[in-house]
Amino acid sequence: MNWINNVVRPKIRSFLNKREVQENMWVKCPESGEMVFYRDLEANQWVVPNSGYHMKIKARDRLANFFDEGAYSELELPHVAQDPLKFRDTKRYTDRLKEYRTRTGNEDSVIAASGTLLGNKVTVAVQDFDFMGGSLGMAAGSAIVAGLEAAVRDKTPFVMFAASGGARMQEGILSLMQLPRTTIGVQRLREAGLPYIVVLTNPTTGGVTASYAMLGDVHIAEPGAQIGFAGARVIEQTIREKLPKGFQRSEYLLEHGMVDMVVHRHNLRPTIGSLIGMFMKAPAPAGTDIVVANNNVSLRDVVVAAEGDDDLVTAPEAAHAE
Numbered sequence: 001m002n003w004i005n006n007v008v009r010p011k012i013r014s015f016l017n018k019r020e021v022q023e024n025m026w027v028k029c030p031e032s033g034e035m036v037f038y039r040d041l042e043a044n045q046w047v048v049p050n051s052g053y054h055m056k057i058k059a060r061d062r063l064a065n066f067f068d069e070g071a072y073s074e075l076e077l078p079h080v081a082q083d084p085l086k087f088r089d090t091k092r093y094t095d096r097l098k099e100y101r102t103r104t105g106n107e108d109s110v111i112a113a114s115g116t117l118l119g120n121k122v123t124v125a126v127q128d129f130d131f132m133g134g135s136l137g138m139a140a141g142s143a144i145v146a147g148l149e150a151a152v153r154d155k156t157p158f159v160m161f162a163a164s165g166g167a168r169m170q171e172g173i174l175s176l177m178q179l180p181r182t183t184i185g186v187q188r189l190r191e192a193g194l195p196y197i198v199v200l201t202n203p204t205t206g207g208v209t210a211s212y213a214m215l216g217d218v219h220i221a222e223p224g225a226q227i228g229f230a231g232a233r234v235i236e237q238t239i240r241e242k243l244p245k246g247f248q249r250s251e252y253l254l255e256h257g258m259v260d261m262v263v264h265r266h267n268l269r270p271t272i273g274s275l276i277g278m279f280m281k282a283p284a285p286a287g288t289d290i291v292v293a294n295n296n297v298s299l300r301d302v303v304v305a306a307e308g309d310d311d312l313v314t315a316p317e318a319a320h321a322e
Helices: 038-043 059-066 093-104 138-154 169-176 178-191 232-239 250-255 265-279 299-307 315-321
Strands: 026-028 035-037 072-074 110-117 120-127 158-164 196-204 218-221
Touching: 026 038, 035 038, 059 110, 059 120, 059 158, 059 265, 110 138, 110 265, 120 138, 120 265, 138 158, 138 169, 138 178, 169 178, 178 196, 196 265, 218 250, 218 265
Parallel strands: 120 158, 158 196, 196 218
Antiparallel strands: 026 035, 072 110, 110 120
């Protein structure tokens, strides 16, 4: 036998058999243009390290970063009619739903879950902008209401992470009906003497801003988030004036009293945990640091202002009243 048959020939690397590079290995920062390694960005909770730009984060990633040790239980959400209006534009509405369910792994744009935050039980709802722009339809509205009802039943605070482009046009008036539905759900939570904390992320607009996103006891915004009802271009065309720089951004709204504080994503856990502890009169864990953007307003000032509201009664006070 020829000796060459017993030798393993080395593979020649060429452009014909070179390894393919993942398309999403690097992510470009929309603000600074910086290229960030995907895994580094994911480990940093989707905040660009140098510029501090807060990118959109998936709903389950946010839940895992928010709850203690990343442990939580998703709530069973009600089923609603899929396409009551038989809507069709360039494709059928049912086909769009199937597409986004496959893409995101979610049934709709809202996920509700329960778990603990700094040792305190809490119920949370998160809007996923990847699912049809986080639009508010019947399924999303029902999920938020179910989360609020679970909070009342379990006597826990409720935290809402809002991220939406507004109402879902494919459901027409049925989408707009979710505005009063969720408002009533928030009112029931308030009547039970339980705190409602809203975190406004980028973007929070349209019918969501016109309902549950602006009914919280405390409103927290992530840095640089766009928050408003109508778009800036629509407003400029209506009033025929140029809007100021940074209009509808978190920092601008903080200066004008529309939000209570602007908090970096890394500081949301201790900030909300301490707020819940003060609202529920539970001791905060030692070593909890609170960092807010507005140095002129302390965290306790925010809580005192909320407790001064006649509509808000803390849980221990409600129990004493009974």
